Amino acid sequence: MKVFLDDERLTPEGWHRVYWPDEAIELLDTGAVEEISLDHDLGDDARGTGYDVILWIEEAVALRGFRPPKIIVHSANSPAADKMRAGVLAIERLAATNSFPERDGT
Numbered sequence: 101m102k103v104f105l106d107d108e109r110l111t112p113e114g115w116h117r118v119y120w121p122d123e124a125i126e127l128l129d130t131g132a133v134e135e136i137s138l139d140h141d142l143g144d145d146a147r148g149t150g151y152d153v154i155l156w157i158e159e160a161v162a163l164r165g166f167r168p169p170k171i172i173v174h175s176a177n178s179p180a181a182d183k184m185r186a187g188v189l190a191i192e193r194l195a196a197t198n199s200f201p202e203r204d205g206t
Contacts, residue, residue, distance in 0.1 A: 101116055101127065101132045101133050101134060102114060102115040102116065102133075102134065102135045102136070102137075103115065103116050103118060103124055103127050103128075103133050103135070103136045103137070103169075104116065104117050104118070104136075104137050105118050105119070105120075105121070105123075105124045105136065105137065105138045105139055105142070105150055105153060106119075106137075106139040106142070106174070107119055107139065107141075107142045107143045108139075108143075109139070109174070112137075115137070119142065120142065120147050120148060121142075121147070121148035121149065121150070121152040121153050121156075122147075122148065124136065124138075124153045125152075125153060125156050128153070128156070128157065128160075128169070129160075131167075133169045134169050134170065135169050135170040135171075135172070136153070136169050136170070136171055136172070137172040137173075137174050138150035138153055138154070138171065138172065138173055138174065138175065138184065139174055139175045139176075140173075140175035140177045140180035140181060140184060141175065141177050141180065149180070150173070150175060150180075150184060151180065151183060151184050151187065154171070154184050154187035154188065154191070155187065157171070157187075157191055158187055158190055158191050158194065161191055161194045161195050161198065162194050165198055167195070167198070168191050168192075168195050171188045171191065173185050173188065
């Protein structure tokens with residue numbers, strides 16, 4: 101499954117649209133997400149941002165051996181996008197220390 105977290109942009113064909121971090125996290129927790137694309141600003145910071153999803157993935161990788169999906173940051177908020185990309189790099193470093201079987205022979 102491909103998950104697209106955004107409050108305004110059109111959902112790309114073949115992607116499952118979610119509007120809030122808790123929705124994205126619920127899907128990630130199933131283990132069925134192979135790719136996720138994240139916006140940062142979602143219209144209500146009290147409900148969370150795309151960075152909250154990054155933090156959840158990082159914690160899940162570090163503490164539970166969660167296998168992260170491919171993560172794309174598509175936020176137009178440059179400082180927030182940079183912060184999110186730094187989180188993605190941290191996730192990739194953590195995941196590299198874990199041993200995962202190849203997904204679908206790739």
